[in-house]
Amino acid sequence: MGQIELKQVTKSFGDVQVIPPLDLTIKDGEFTVFVGPSGCGKSTLLRLIAGLEDITTGHIEIDGSDATDVVPARRGLAMVFQSYALYPHMSVRKNIAFPLKMAKMDQAEIDKRVDAAAQVLNLADYIDRRPGQLSGGQRQRVAIGRAIVREPAAFLFDEPLSNLDAALRVGMRMEISELHKKLATTMIYVTHDQVEAMTMADKIVVLQAGVIEQVGSPLELYRAPRNTFVAGFIGSPRMNLITGEEAAKHDAHTIGIRPEHIDVVESGGTWQGTVGVAEHLGSDTFFHIHNTGLADTLTVRAIGDVSLTHGDKIHLAPRADEIHRFDTAGLRIA
Amino acid sequence: MATKASRSAARLMMAPAVILLLGWMLVPLTMTLWFSFRTYLPLRGGDQGWTGFDNYVRFVTSSSFWPAVSTTLIIVAGVLAITIALGVLLAILLDQPMWGQGVVRILVIAPFFVMPTVSALVWKNIFMDPTNGLFAHLWRFFGADPVSWLSNAATPSIILIVSWQWLPFATLILLTAIQSLDSEQLEAAEMDGASPLARFFYITLPHLSRAITIVLLIQTIFLLAIFAEIFVTTGGAFGTRTLSYLIFQRVLESQNIGLGSAGGVYAIILANIVAIFLMRIVGKNLDT
Numbered sequence: 320m321g322q323i324e325l326k327q328v329t330k331s332f333g334d335v336q337v338i339p340p341l342d343l344t345i346k347d348g349e350f351t352v353f354v355g356p357s358g359c360g361k362s363t364l365l366r367l368i369a370g371l372e373d374i375t376t377g378h379i380e381i382d383g384s385d386a387t388d389v390v391p392a393r394r395g396l397a398m399v400f401q402s403y404a405l406y407p408h409m410s411v412r413k414n415i416a417f418p419l420k421m422a423k424m425d426q427a428e429i430d431k432r433v434d435a436a437a438q439v440l441n442l443a444d445y446i447d448r449r450p451g452q453l454s455g456g457q458r459q460r461v462a463i464g465r466a467i468v469r470e471p472a473a474f475l476f477d478e479p480l481s482n483l484d485a486a487l488r489v490g491m492r493m494e495i496s497e498l499h500k501k502l503a504t505t506m507i508y509v510t511h512d513q514v515e516a517m518t519m520a521d522k523i524v525v526l527q528a529g530v531i532e533q534v535g536s537p538l539e540l541y542r543a544p545r546n547t548f549v550a551g552f553i554g555s556p557r558m559n560l561i562t563g564e565e566a567a568k569h570d571a572h573t574i575g576i577r578p579e580h581i582d583v584v585e586s587g588g589t590w591q592g593t594v595g596v597a598e599h600l601g602s603d604t605f606f607h608i609h610n611t612g613l614a615d616t617l618t619v620r621a622i623g624d625v626s627l628t629h630g631d632k633i634h635l636a637p638r639a640d641e642i643h644r645f646d647t648a649g650l651r652i653a
Numbered sequence: 654m655a656t657k658a659s660r661s662a663a664r665l666m667m668a669p670a671v672i673l674l675l676g677w678m679l680v681p682l683t684m685t686l687w688f689s690f691r692t693y694l695p696l697r698g699g700d701q702g703w704t705g706f707d708n709y710v711r712f713v714t715s716s717s718f719w720p721a722v723s724t725t726l727i728i729v730a731g732v733l734a735i736t737i738a739l740g741v742l743l744a745i746l747l748d749q750p751m752w753g754q755g756v757v758r759i760l761v762i763a764p765f766f767v768m769p770t771v772s773a774l775v776w777k778n779i780f781m782d783p784t785n786g787l788f789a790h791l792w793r794f795f796g797a798d799p800v801s802w803l804s805n806a807a808t809p810s811i812i813l814i815v816s817w818q819w820l821p822f823a824t825l826i827l828l829t830a831i832q833s834l835d836s837e838q839l840e841a842a843e844m845d846g847a848s849p850l851a852r853f854f855y856i857t858l859p860h861l862s863r864a865i866t867i868v869l870l871i872q873t874i875f876l877l878a879i880f881a882e883i884f885v886t887t888g889g890a891f892g893t894r895t896l897s898y899l900i901f902q903r904v905l906e907s908q909n910i911g912l913g914s915a916g917g918v919y920a921i922i923l924a925n926i927v928a929i930f931l932m933r934i935v936g937k938n939l940d941t
Contacts, residue, residue: 369844371840371843371844390843391840391843391844392843392844392845392846392847393846396844397844398840398841398844400837400840400841401837402835402837404835404837404838404840404841405838405841406838406841406842406855406856406859407860408859408860408862417842417845417847417855418844418845418846421842421845421846421847421848421851422846465841465845469845
């Protein structure tokens with residue numbers, strides 16, 4: 320079980336309120352990702368749930384019982400830290416066994432669980448080494464191993480992949496997703512990388528300055544961003560946001576269209592411009608287009624390798640049904 | 654320093670420092686060895702020629718030799734135990750955010766700036782004096798008989814004085830070590846269900862092991878040679894005669910330079926035995 324509920328939770332450091340009153344329900348077994356730019360309070364929120372920070376007002380309920388004043392160890396949550404926070408003077412085995420040892424479990428049971436965790440995470444080959452002798456990805460696995468042996472109600476991940484190189488990050492992303500499928504335990508995952516959020520989450524919570532901007536499944540957020548912030552944050556490359564005359568034609572203050580929803584055409588088209596930078600990825604080509612009279616730069620994705628280069632004239636046809644409209648407050652117009 | 658020219662230039666530049674340091678060590682060492690094999694009584698006939706190992710035999714067979722060795726080791730061990738135990742606790746205390754942290758830290762370091770002679774005299778006259786000392790007043794306030802610290806509990810008193818001097822050093826080194834402890838490790842241990850005491854023994858103390866090793870080694874080197882504290886308090890009486898004090902007495906009070914030099918050579922050997930011992934015990938902490 321691992322249902323977590325935040326009710327009117329706030330957090331202040333001195334006079335500065337970093338999290339204004341906030342309500343959130345995380346269902347049992349759900350993979351929830353907190354995503355937002357750095358300093359948006361997502362890590363603070365995670366630490367509040369973990370109990371490493373005291374909440375200023377409000378309540379946290381875990382599985383229906385009030386956990387607001389419960390010490391971290393008794394909340395039944397396990398956390399994986401950004402720096403992994405492995406104990407450097409203990410072997411991998413002792414690191415993983417540490418929470419069980421603290422729980423005064425008997426040695427036979429500890430060995431059984433550690434071996435099981437090592438099996439799941441392929442740690443067996445370096446179980447007697449120390450963390451200092453491991454690579455980043457291996458340390459990450461040990462940190463996860465230390466979390467899973469406790470059989471917690473929920474896992475908390477604090478930007479666990481940000482210290483890994485790009486290739487390893489993609490691999491670990493898959494492993495964590497698979498682990499979630501296997502264990503079916505609630506997971507809360509904090510990241511600033513919207514790609515991680517989109518690929519892993521059952522539910523994404525987009526945060527800005529301590530405020531929840533939108534909660535929903537990855538595709539809900541992609542298809543119907545509630546405001547311009549979410550529209551700009553979710554999706555890669557970013558959505559093009561256009562204001563002014565062109566937006567007024569659609570009865571909106573701002574219109575947004577994703578780069579993949581603008582087609583490059585031979586001639587005609589609704590918009591014209593000149594190609595600035597062209598990023599050829601082989602499978603796709605991203606054009607950054609200037610002089611459209613709409614916005615400073617317009618980003619467009621073309622499928623395959625389109626042979627337009629810097630300075631070329633380009634004709635664009637946005638798909639009318641993919642245009643998102645926002646009002647003066649930045650909120651979505653249905 | 655890649656080319657031949659720059660390498661020889663570097664050697665040339667370093668030479669004065671190396672020669673000075675070598676001279677500083679080798680000349681006294683050679684002189685000590687030289688005198689230890691001679692009968693040299695400055696006030697009773699001066700240098701009277703070679704005597705072989707006579708001085709060495711006389712020094713060890715003297716009834717004060719083994720007591721001096723054991724006193725030396727007791728004082729060193731006592732001071733090490735007190736400074737490291739209290740040093741760890743003080744370092745943890747000073748690491749907590751508190752009001753007036755800067756001032757408190759300077760106050761804690763202050764004893765280190767007081768000269769050994771001065772601090773020993775302060776302890777002797779202001780705290781430990783059996784009639785006018787602060788301890789005597791305190792004892793009388795509770796109706797007890799004042800303790801004659803430096804005659805009835807001389808070795809513990811010396812240990813106390815020397816510990817007071819060296820505690821700041823230990824605290825300072827351990828404080829910097831504690832500040833380098835990753836706070837996420839402590840938080841992880843907290844999440845893992847470790848009590849504050851368990852966090853101290855499983856996380857903080859192992860993290861400090863390297864710093865403790867350094868404190869242990871450096872302090873041992875200096876503590877084997879403490880002299881001023883004994884000289885101005887008990888003058889070597891009441892069982893506080895350490896090896897270095899015994900050598901001093903042989904050379905200056907008995908006016909026997911040959912015998913004192915032989916003692917000096919024994920002191921070198923003792924220091925090396927202790928050093929090897931310590932390196933064995935704690936050396937592995939420096940590797941990892």
